[in-house]
Amino acid sequence: MEVSSVLLCSGCSPWQGFLLTASLLTCWLLPTTAQVTLKSSPPQVVEGENVLLSADNLPENIIAFAWYKGETDMNRGIALYSLRYTVSLTGPVHSGRETLYSDGSLWIKNVTQEDTGFYTFRIINNHGKIQSNTTLFLHVKSSLFVCGRPSNIDEPTIESVPVSVSEWGSVLLRVHNLPENLRTLFWYKGVLVLKKLEIARYRTTKNTYELGPVHSGRETVYSNGSLLLQNVTWKDTGFYTLRTLSTDLKVEITHIYLQVNKPVTQPFLRVTVSTVTVQSSVVFTCLSDNTGVSIRWLFKNRNLQVTERMTLSPSNCQLRIHVVRREDAGQYRCEAFNPISSKTSRPVSLAVISE
Known part of the structure; x- marks a missing residue:
């Protein structure tokens, strides 16, 4: 059963039909596809603000995607988008503040602290099966407001220095606004506060450090709370959690997501046919061995201006010219890039002839 069929099923809502399809699949929780990444813009959001949860590097062979509130509770759907029918369906927990876009991004307006938690992005492939589940943790901070902006955020925050890090480099997870009456701080790998996931802890009263079960020998915790x-x-990519315990036994928990990037290798550009006639169609495909990269297109050594005759795939790795014209003749390239590097393919020439 495909998602396209359950969207039109009788006797049930479209969302119920989608859940029925998921329940019939043999695999419930699938490993997250490495190519799909989620990010929050802005990275830190205060109640009353808006936030965009965006999905990057979507695969090609998909017909639908959906967002859920929570990690594994698939009955808590927010919205579903069908690429085949270009329609968006709201789920059981849609509050009226969420908008799902065709690129997979979820816009949440006027967030509250109740919006804090896990959000799961699910992809359905063209066989109607679950291809991947990807999870992001959103932390909505509370604050007093002056003229609509936060006047003071006294909770601990974490920033990555540098913002983007490549393999074999070093990164400092710098902590701000530690409690003045700090007793002990803990670092964990992941979003769960579990002893088995502890990297290290620092006790201010004794000025002592204790290493945790997942300490690899490459981590250093400083007295200001920062983690080096x-x-x-790439295995270090993921969430890191800071837990602070004050002398009054107040506990605060803060998360940060770290993305470790590999240097990009040169992509390969393929075209269905190098010589085409006017009014015909042609497809270019940019092939990259890297995950977590973005793709852009160049025509005659300049950024390609996409017209109404052209279509880009969701992840930009495929360019289709539906109605070729003479002015489309020339050299095409694709560029693969991530926050630390980029590589451009060898040129592919397209010749356009009359019928």
Whole structure:
């Protein structure tokens, strides 16, 4: 059963039909596809503000995607978008403040602290099966407002220095606004506060450090709460959690997502046919060995201006010219890039002839 069929089923709502399809699949929780990444813009949001949860590097062979509130509770759907029918359906927990766009991004307006939690992005492939589940943690901070902006955020915050880090580099997770009456701080790998996920802890009263079960020998915790990671690899990508315990036994928890990038290798550009006639169609495909990269297109060594005759795939790795004209003749390239590097493919020439 495909998603397209359940969207039109009788006797049930479109969302119920979608859930029925999911329940019939043999695999409930699938490993997250490495190519799909989620991010929050802005990275830190205060109640009353708006936030965009965006999905990057969507695969090609998909017909629908959906957002859920929570990690695994698939009955808490927010919205579903069908690429085949270009329609958006709201789910059981849609509050009226969420908008799902065709690129997979979820816009949440006027967030509250109740919006804090996990959000799961699910992809359905063209066989109507679940292809991937990707999860993001959103933390909505509380604050007093002056003229609509926060006047004071006294909770601990974390920033990554540098913002983007490559493999074998070093990164400092710098902590701000530690409690003045701090007793102990803990660092964990992941979003869960579990002893088995503890990297290290620091006790201010004794000025002592204790290493946790997942300490690899590359992490250093400083007395100001910051965590230094050296010689990072792509396996270090993920959430890191800081937990602080004050002398009055107040506990505060803060998360940060760290993305470790590999240097980009040169992509390969493929075209269905190098010589085409006017009014015909042609497809270019940019092939990259890297995950977590973005794609842009160049025509005659300039950024390609996409017209109404052209279509880009959701992840930009495929360019289709539906109605070729003479002015489309020339050299095409694609560029793969991430926050630390970029590489451009060798040129592919397209010749356009009369019928």
